[in-house]
Amino acid sequence: MAAGAVISLQGVTKRFGGLTAVDGVSVDLVEGEFFALLGPSGCGKTTLLRMVAGFEEPDEGAIHLDGRDMARLGANRRPINLMFQSYALFPHMDVRRNISYGLEMERLAKGEIARRVDEILEQTQLSALAHRKPAQLSGGQRQRVALARALIKRPRVLLLDEPLGALDKKLREQMQLELKRLQHEFGITFVVVTHDQEEALVLADRIALMNGGRIVQLDAPRALYEEPRTRFAAQFIGLTNLFEGRAVAGGIEIAGLGPLQAACDLQAGSACALSVRPERIVLARDRMAEGYNAVSGEITDIAYLGQSENLRVAVDGYETPLSVCVAPDGQADARTDARTGAQRHRVGETVWCHWRPAHGRILTD
Amino acid sequence: MARRALAAHLALTYGFLYGPILVLMVLSFNRAGLPTVWTGFSLEWYVTLADSPAILAAALNTIIVAVVSTVIATTLGTLLALGVERRRQSNAVDALLFAPMIIPDIVLAIALLSFFTLLEVTLGLHSIILSHVVFNIAFVCAVVRTRLKHFDYAIIEASIDLGADRFTTFRRVTLPVIFPGVLAGALLAFTLSFDEFIIAFFTAGAGASSTTLPMRIYSMIRFGVTPEINAMATIIMLISFTLVFFSQRLNRATVSD
Amino acid sequence: MNSQRRSLVLALPGLGWLTVFMIVPCLIVFFFSFFERGVYGGIEYNFGFDNFLRAAEPIYLSIFLGSARIAALATLIAVIIAYPAAYAISLAPKDRQNTYLFLVMLPFWSNYLIRTYAWIVLLNREGLINKALGGAGIITEPLPILYNDFAVITGLVYNYLPFVILAIYASLQRLNPELREASTDLGAPAWVTFLRVTLPLTLPGVAAGAVFVFVLSIGNFITPDLLGGGRIQMVGNLIYDQFLSARDWPFGAALSLILIFIMMLLLFTQAVFVNRAQQARAAPDG
Numbered sequence: 007m008a009a010g011a012v013i014s015l016q017g018v019t020k021r022f023g024g025l026t027a028v029d030g031v032s033v034d035l036v037e038g039e040f041f042a043l044l045g046p047s048g049c050g051k052t053t054l055l056r057m058v059a060g061f062e063e064p065d066e067g068a069i070h071l072d073g074r075d076m077a078r079l080g081a082n083r084r085p086i087n088l089m090f091q092s093y094a095l096f097p098h099m100d101v102r103r104n105i106s107y108g109l110e111m112e113r114l115a116k117g118e119i120a121r122r123v124d125e126i127l128e129q130t131q132l133s134a135l136a137h138r139k140p141a142q143l144s145g146g147q148r149q150r151v152a153l154a155r156a157l158i159k160r161p162r163v164l165l166l167d168e169p170l171g172a173l174d175k176k177l178r179e180q181m182q183l184e185l186k187r188l189q190h191e192f193g194i195t196f197v198v199v200t201h202d203q204e205e206a207l208v209l210a211d212r213i214a215l216m217n218g219g220r221i222v223q224l225d226a227p228r229a230l231y232e233e234p235r236t237r238f239a240a241q242f243i244g245l246t247n248l249f250e251g252r253a254v255a256g257g258i259e260i261a262g263l264g265p266l267q268a269a270c271d272l273q274a275g276s277a278c279a280l281s282v283r284p285e286r287i288v289l290a291r292d293r294m295a296e297g298y299n300a301v302s303g304e305i306t307d308i309a310y311l312g313q314s315e316n317l318r319v320a321v322d323g324y325e326t327p328l329s330v331c332v333a334p335d336g337q338a339d340a341r342t343d344a345r346t347g348a349q350r351h352r353v354g355e356t357v358w359c360h361w362r363p364a365h366g367r368i369l370t371d
Numbered sequence: 372m373a374r375r376a377l378a379a380h381l382a383l384t385y386g387f388l389y390g391p392i393l394v395l396m397v398l399s400f401n402r403a404g405l406p407t408v409w410t411g412f413s414l415e416w417y418v419t420l421a422d423s424p425a426i427l428a429a430a431l432n433t434i435i436v437a438v439v440s441t442v443i444a445t446t447l448g449t450l451l452a453l454g455v456e457r458r459r460q461s462n463a464v465d466a467l468l469f470a471p472m473i474i475p476d477i478v479l480a481i482a483l484l485s486f487f488t489l490l491e492v493t494l495g496l497h498s499i500i501l502s503h504v505v506f507n508i509a510f511v512c513a514v515v516r517t518r519l520k521h522f523d524y525a526i527i528e529a530s531i532d533l534g535a536d537r538f539t540t541f542r543r544v545t546l547p548v549i550f551p552g553v554l555a556g557a558l559l560a561f562t563l564s565f566d567e568f569i570i571a572f573f574t575a576g577a578g579a580s581s582t583t584l585p586m587r588i589y590s591m592i593r594f595g596v597t598p599e600i601n602a603m604a605t606i607i608m609l610i611s612f613t614l615v616f617f618s619q620r621l622n623r624a625t626v627s628d
Numbered sequence: 629m630n631s632q633r634r635s636l637v638l639a640l641p642g643l644g645w646l647t648v649f650m651i652v653p654c655l656i657v658f659f660f661s662f663f664e665r666g667v668y669g670g671i672e673y674n675f676g677f678d679n680f681l682r683a684a685e686p687i688y689l690s691i692f693l694g695s696a697r698i699a700a701l702a703t704l705i706a707v708i709i710a711y712p713a714a715y716a717i718s719l720a721p722k723d724r725q726n727t728y729l730f731l732v733m734l735p736f737w738s739n740y741l742i743r744t745y746a747w748i749v750l751l752n753r754e755g756l757i758n759k760a761l762g763g764a765g766i767i768t769e770p771l772p773i774l775y776n777d778f779a780v781i782t783g784l785v786y787n788y789l790p791f792v793i794l795a796i797y798a799s800l801q802r803l804n805p806e807l808r809e810a811s812t813d814l815g816a817p818a819w820v821t822f823l824r825v826t827l828p829l830t831l832p833g834v835a836a837g838a839v840f841v842f843v844l845s846i847g848n849f850i851t852p853d854l855l856g857g858g859r860i861q862m863v864g865n866l867i868y869d870q871f872l873s874a875r876d877w878p879f880g881a882a883l884s885l886i887l888i889f890i891m892m893l894l895l896f897t898q899a900v901f902v903n904r905a906q907q908a909r910a911a912p913d914g
Contacts, residue, residue: 061809082812094810098828111815159814374719381716384709388735391746394756447642454639458632467646475847477864478884481871482653489656505649508642566739569849585741592745592854604742611738619730
């Protein structure tokens, strides 16, 4: 167990019938960090969260909070609170009663409860809505009530189950900032469960990427995106182009394309894949100078997205078309100085796709 | 702990619900016919039943009433459900459809008796049938409406778009889709009519020719505890349970697909 | 023909049947109630409110109150038995809940007379319960448990319990399970969660079941007739007598109207109650 760990999971496993939902997960959560459990639905992230909250018991392994074993400690006695995906606001109580509920359970004095409720209503800008019922609130307001209801208990850890899933895009961006602000203000460890990679990247200090009940990669957002360790990680976080081939000295040999340069320390001949992010690819009419990998192909599709343009390029000699993301209208791209003055791309046009060897990653799993 | 207490309570509740029924069923095979002493297995009370022309006639009457009122109520109730579900929701119509299910049978019974008497309608099996259709329409309609709640009306438009006329669409698309609900409603209606006593009692008239099985049972019970009732109760229970079992299965298929 | 017209045509035969054989008969009862009984049981068309005034006489008022008392007791007992039973079913594994519920409802759909008769067999002086208690030496004299309030209430509870369980189960089912978890998460022990979250949010189901039992009990005829053995008079029996023995149809009609009025009042109150509860939980996810 690392020093400074608030929560420490050791070999936590949970089975439902014949299905292993969580499979030997070990991870330490650091005091005050914003942690994300990210993965597709069914990857075990929600089950893991529910075990930490105390709603499920692990079949194997242990969960420690501040060094104390949480086994046999009911969900109502753990200093951990959960913000439910549906928010689970009590429909028959107004905002104030919802928020004070948790403190009433601690049998605090009436005055103390009132004072703390006023305080948190203020902090979450809910004072004006204190006497409304949940049904009379908007989605964003409900989310703030759910947050206030959990935060007022001053838990050691706040768990958030898909906190922004029910909100529309505009509101989601606003609430992301709000969540970060509150986490900073309260200094509580936040653990968010999400299937939305963008949400995890924006919110978290560290992300545990889960698949099939295991944590497949645990990294800071930037590292997770730039240095995926598996095909799954590369494809789940953002978009990528994967070339399947065999390792050679200083790169990878792709059938139909020949050798491509990349940092590779694998034994020559072993099966592996090369991942290249669409925005790392630079297009040009002619093949550029040394220092780039280059493949040629024909543009088959252009999707205009306003701030960028997604292109599909059918590569000569390779089955899967390449995804390429460029700034629209051929404007100069700050990352490269190669395309000043270039014009708008057209479907049917033949182009060369370039990327620097450092921007490709060799993956084995 | 609490869970175990709840489970025990549920078991006792089932005991309460099924105990009396099981006692009747067991007693129907008791040779002595006495409710309390077991004197050996016997089918003689069933034989007695089968030999009683009055009971067989009453059974036949009951079946006639149940079948005819079910056919009428299923037809009208299904059409009614189809009509009502596509219209704007109306509290008056909903109340009208709910009323037969909740109105005390004794009130509906005397109301119908007053109605038939005032119009000088001769009472008999036909007046029982007319009366039973009233509550059966409501139940069939309720069951079919539940089915229609899950109905995708776009398939009707799809059928018409593909060239079918209204009638063909109903026969080839609408009816097959709602059919489990219609059948479930019909089975329910049959069971209700088969078991109904008070309304039949008031609208049957004086003649013995229109006595139904429940009316027969009522007079037997008033007469005292007799072993034949146990035998008849067992048969009727088994018929009802079978019908309701199939009705529920259809209904479940209705909701889950 | 537009679709509104077409759907009206579909609905018309059914609505027509209900109008002719339910609405019109009820209207006739309504008019009867303002007239007088004829010498030989017919109807004298002299308009007046005598029947309603007569219904308020102590002898009839006490029958109304007595019926209400028996119906209320039956309702109370049914709810007390039904709530934990429904709760137990809602805790069972999902795939078994439907079967449990079906087993609850099955007796409800079988013959009412026979279900009531079964209790005569169990409760009479020579019945199974008295024999069993006597055999065990607990009693020396048979208990007088048939033909009294106890028997009538038992019969009513027995007959309507399944519906109350169904109504309460339905409201437990609609309850978002995350609400209970949220209460636990905020530190509430199980019984506090039950009292402050589960119970208040399932009261509409309790109310629906209770109104149903009460309404069907107060207007019941068979149960007091068979299990009360003629000694227990309830409104239903009184109406029956007016039509079949006393042959005072106008008075019977007035009694029926009063019964329907009580019933509608209860249903209306319950509808208002449920409406308010539904508005409180109109939130799509609350």
